[in-house]
Amino acid sequence: xxxxxxxxxxxxxxxxxxxxxxxxxxxxxxxxxxxxxxxxxxxxxxxxxxxxxxxxxxxxxxxxxxxxxxxxxxxxxxxxxxxxxxxxxxxxxxxxxxxxxxxxxxxxxxxxxxxxxxxxxxxxxxxxxxxxxxxxxxxxxxxxxxxxxxxxxxxxxxxxxxxxxxxxxxxxxxxxxxxxxxxxxxxxxxxxxxxxxxxxxxxxxxxxxxxxxxxxxxxxxxxxxxxxxxxxxxxxxxxxxxxxxxxxxxxxxxxxxxxxxxxxxxx
Amino acid sequence: xxxxxxxxxxxxxxxxxxxxxxxxxxxxxxxxxxxxxxxxxxxxxxxxxxxxxxxxxxxxxxxxxxxxxxxxxxxxxxxxxxxxxxxxxxxxxxxxxxxxxxxxxxxxxxxxxxxxxxxxxxxxxxxxxxxxxxxxxxxxxxxxxxxxxxxxxxxxxxxxxxxxxxxxxxxxxxxxxxxxxxxxxxxxxxxxxxxxxxxxxxxxxxxxxxxxxxxxxxxxxxxxxxxxxxxxxxxxxxxxxxxxxxxxxxxxxxxxxxxxxxxxxxxxxxxxxxxxxxxxxxxxxxxxxxxxxxxxxxxxxxxxxxxxxxxxxxxxxxxxxxxxxxxxxxxxxxxxxxxxxxxxxxxxxxxxxxxxxxxxxxxxxxxxxxxxxxxxxxxxxxxxxxxxxxxxxxxxxxxxxxxxxxxxxxxxxxxxxxxxxxxxxxxxxxxxxxxxxxxxxxxxxxxxxxxxxxxxxxxxxxxxxxxxxxxxxxxxxxxxxxxxxxxxxxxxxxxxxxxxxxxxxxxxxxxxxxxxxxxxxxxxxxxxxxxxxxxxxxxxxxxxxxxxxxxxxxxxxxxxxxxxxxxxxxxxxxxxxxxxxxxxxxxxxxxxxxxxxxxxxxxxxxxxxxxxxxxxxx
Numbered sequence: 025x026x027x028x029x030x031x032x033x034x035x036x037x038x039x040x041x042x043x044x045x046x047x048x049x050x051x052x053x054x055x056x057x058x059x060x061x062x063x064x065x066x067x068x069x070x071x072x073x074x075x076x077x078x079x080x081x082x083x084x085x086x087x088x089x090x091x092x093x094x095x096x097x098x099x100x101x102x103x104x105x106x107x108x109x110x111x112x113x114x115x116x117x118x119x120x121x122x123x124x125x126x127x128x129x130x131x132x133x134x135x136x137x138x139x140x141x142x143x144x145x146x147x148x149x150x151x152x153x154x155x156x157x158x159x160x161x162x163x164x165x166x167x168x169x170x171x172x173x174x175x176x177x178x179x180x181x182x183x184x185x186x187x188x189x190x191x192x193x194x195x196x197x198x199x200x201x202x203x204x205x206x207x208x209x210x211x212x213x214x215x216x217x218x219x220x221x222x223x224x225x226x227x228x229x230x231x232x233x234x235x236x237x238x239x240x241x242x243x244x245x246x247x248x249x250x251x252x253x254x255x256x257x258x259x260x261x262x263x264x265x266x267x268x269x270x271x272x273x274x275x276x277x278x279x280x281x282x283x284x285x286x287x288x289x290x291x
Numbered sequence: 292x293x294x295x296x297x298x299x300x301x302x303x304x305x306x307x308x309x310x311x312x313x314x315x316x317x318x319x320x321x322x323x324x325x326x327x328x329x330x331x332x333x334x335x336x337x338x339x340x341x342x343x344x345x346x347x348x349x350x351x352x353x354x355x356x357x358x359x360x361x362x363x364x365x366x367x368x369x370x371x372x373x374x375x376x377x378x379x380x381x382x383x384x385x386x387x388x389x390x391x392x393x394x395x396x397x398x399x400x401x402x403x404x405x406x407x408x409x410x411x412x413x414x415x416x417x418x419x420x421x422x423x424x425x426x427x428x429x430x431x432x433x434x435x436x437x438x439x440x441x442x443x444x445x446x447x448x449x450x451x452x453x454x455x456x457x458x459x460x461x462x463x464x465x466x467x468x469x470x471x472x473x474x475x476x477x478x479x480x481x482x483x484x485x486x487x488x489x490x491x492x493x494x495x496x497x498x499x500x501x502x503x504x505x506x507x508x509x510x511x512x513x514x515x516x517x518x519x520x521x522x523x524x525x526x527x528x529x530x531x532x533x534x535x536x537x538x539x540x541x542x543x544x545x546x547x548x549x550x551x552x553x554x555x556x557x558x559x560x561x562x563x564x565x566x567x568x569x570x571x572x573x574x575x576x577x578x579x580x581x582x583x584x585x586x587x588x589x590x591x592x593x594x595x596x597x598x599x600x601x602x603x604x605x606x607x608x609x610x611x612x613x614x615x616x617x618x619x620x621x622x623x624x625x626x627x628x629x630x631x632x633x634x635x636x637x638x639x640x641x642x643x644x645x646x647x648x649x650x651x652x653x654x655x656x657x658x659x660x661x662x663x664x665x666x667x668x669x670x671x672x673x674x675x676x677x678x679x680x681x682x683x684x685x686x687x688x689x690x691x692x693x694x695x696x697x698x699x700x701x702x703x704x705x706x707x708x709x710x711x712x713x714x715x716x717x718x719x720x721x722x723x724x725x726x727x728x729x730x731x732x733x734x735x736x737x738x739x740x741x742x743x744x745x746x747x748x749x750x751x752x753x754x755x756x757x758x759x760x761x762x763x764x765x766x767x768x769x770x771x772x773x774x775x776x777x778x779x780x781x782x783x784x785x786x787x788x789x790x791x792x793x794x795x796x797x798x799x800x801x802x803x804x805x806x807x808x809x810x811x812x813x814x815x816x817x818x819x820x821x822x823x824x825x826x827x828x829x830x831x832x833x834x835x836x837x838x839x840x841x842x843x844x845x846x847x848x849x850x851x852x853x854x855x856x857x858x859x860x861x862x863x864x865x866x867x868x869x870x871x872x873x874x875x876x877x878x879x880x881x882x883x884x885x886x887x888x889x890x891x892x893x894x895x896x897x898x899x900x901x902x903x904x905x906x907x908x909x
Contacts, residue, residue, distance in 0.1 A: 090537075092507075098440070103419070161326055183894050258887060
């Protein structure tokens with residue numbers, strides 16, 4: 025392929041990448057255009073730097089390596105220029121690299137056009153054909169392996185402070201009427217169960233445990249009423265569901281409003 | 292390199308016919324072998340998952356493909372294009388064990404770090420962010436920038452983009468060694484044998500295929516050497532520039548490979564120096580070596596100054612442990628395959644492989660001495676390859692020390708290059724002289740070396756999937772830890788400073804997007820966990836955590852029930868007893884439930900997340 029045609033092919037691939045990014049969104053076929061662009065850039069590296077053309081396998085490997093390092097090279101230049109590394113900026117950078125390399129290659133060819141090497145196409149086929157077969161065989165094996173049944177992974181039930189309570193960073197002031205604390209209950213890999221939900225203030229239970237249904241592989245929000253602690257001092261508040269629990273600290277209404285929990289409406 | 296050799300063909304017979312038949316036979320054999328091998332490898336991984344012995348199936352799968360491929364690559368009658376095709380097929384197939392090991396996401400320790408680094412580029416759009424898991428990798432963005440760019444341009448996930456890059460790099464390693472060998476020996480068959488010989492090194496199947504910077508840096512190094520040899524032979528400005536560009540890419544990608552490249556360049560340049568008629572080549576070699584060394588020095592001084600401090604302790608400790616081995620009758624050493632579940636024949640092969648390599652090197656050196664190439668350049672290149680190959684044997688001593696083992700394994704990817712380049716012509720000569728005897732013997736040798744070196748390079752938990760295990764880098768990822776890290780990121784954001792153990796730190800620091808610290812001598816966060824219930828945590832540590840804005844503490848209660856598989860809770864220098872029993876009591880780990888300055892915001896049984904409230908602590 026002549027250098028102008030190679031430049032054209034690189035331009036088409038890079039244009040497709042930019043067009044895909046701007047309109048269709050990124051998708052699988054973009055990989056083919058990227059491979060095409062990198063292959064063309066690698067070959068342009070080779071033509072810009074090396075005369076006469078090296079043997080086919082050397083040229084192919086060097087081109088593939090050079091094409092691949094075009095990506096970090098462009099990313100590094102974008103970083104140094106303070107441009108965020110995104111699909112469009114990368115495409116633009118690759119286009120500039122292509123134009124630069126193409127220009128140098130064309131300038132060097134003014135002293136004599138590169139002689140077409142028929143061995144190159146055959147070597148490319150010798151690389152591409154087993155590559156595609158390996159991709160099919162290896163891809164099928166991997167696809168099958170991933171989709172085969174695997175041993176069940178250990179399950180768990182989690183309890184977390186939810187909603188505004190997830191932001192509790194210091195002792196909460198609880199009003200006289202108590203405070204509804206949202207918690208998040210999640211279960212994965214375990215059968216449905218009924219777990220006791222309990223609240224303890226300091227060492228004492230705030231009331232009898234309430235049964236809560238925990239469905240298999242589910243996440244739900246539960247509001248837990250925490251009564252006001254008996255005094256103004258610092259009290260440990262534990263909300264437990266089965267073996268899992270959350271713990272925060274609270275003061276009664278008589279205390280100075282130290283560190284209200286963010287978004288804690290009732291307090 | 293001429294890929295279509297011009298041979299006289301018998302009159303009346305199409306010159307393409309034998310080649311086509313040969314190619315069809317080869318394609319049919321290797322496709323069938325590839326399908327069978329892939330099926331056996333899948334069976335091996337499934338056996339491991341379900342608690343059955345995977346080793347037999349694994350090696351059946353590997354050898355059922357690799358041995359016919361070796362035969363096709365090494366036989367005299369194989370055409371040049373077909374040989375290239377066989378090498379590509381071989382390279383692709385040898386990526387399959389790693390692909391099947393973890394097809395959907397990172398599992399190896401370093402993979403978590405590199406995955407995070409690449410994802411960070413994708414999310415934030417810039418390079419050189421610090422990495423909490425492996426602290427220097429942010430300064431070597433070659434791989435991460437490549438993967439992030441592929442992901443950004445194609446829409447593929449970071450992991451899939453990484454696989455595409457790594458498979459391409461793996462193929463480029465094999466083709467690169469073949470081209471490098473052909474530069475020296477001027478024979479495609481020898482080149483193919485050298486490429487196969489290089490793939491027998493212990494890092495080839497699992498270590499240099501992982502999502503790690505060396506996996507891209509090794510092919511870059513090999514192609515730099517190709518350009519170097521071309522530049523020395525041709526002295527064209529283009530090759531010099533190509534060598535410099537490739538060397539720069541290696542430097543930007545991985546520190547050790549860059550240093551290894553400089554060492555190899557020095558050896559090649561030195562081997563040419565003083566040879567009659569090779570002075571210009573030597574000058575070119577030295578000029579390129581100095582330029583590449585300048586690139587490495589510049590990068591390490593101005594861009595990655597932390598690297599020396601990162602690498603230095605490993606080398607220093609390894610040397611100290613070697614001294615311990617010599618002077619203290621084995622203190623500081625390690626026992627190979629201690630508690631390994633690898634079968635006896637893998638272990639025996641692991642011990643046999645270096646011995647066989649030594650025998651091959653002695654024979655190759657003897658042959659080199661007897662049959663000197665006429666060209667002083669080729670003679671020098673061969674001597675350089677011999678010197679590089681000989682480095683494999685002293686490095687093998689390092690494997691006996693805990694700190695040196697890691698470095699020894701990594702060095703084999705370099706030194707095996709020398710072995711492959713030197714031994715390949717010997718193999719071809721043996722095949723030419725007595726193919727009937729040498730052929731089967733060499734195939735058997737390949738099998739022993741492949742099995743032994745792989746067993747020596749990676750332990751079974753890296754090679755095969757299995758049930759979750761506490762304290763295993765590769766099997767510590769459980770749905771529970773992932774859910775906890777996802778919850779923290781979703782509710783509290785990313786890049787939070789957290790205190791964690793090594794294994795939770797891997798997950799929270801990668802998919803969780805946080806900034807974990809797992810402790811060090813100067814920042815002993817493990818003292819938080821070690822403090823007995825009722826005993827105050829050292830105030831200096833609390834002050835340190837507070838002033839550095841650490842916000843969260845992750846506690847894995849399995850530390851009180853189980854012993855870490857790799858014998859580390861936090862980091863290698865931790866002041867924690869390791870006597871085969873858990874080093875923590877449940878009280879030490881649940882004491883945070885009763886400390887007023889730790890708010891338990893998440894609990895899933897084994898994993899608890901606490902938020903620090905240092906105002907209360909003070």
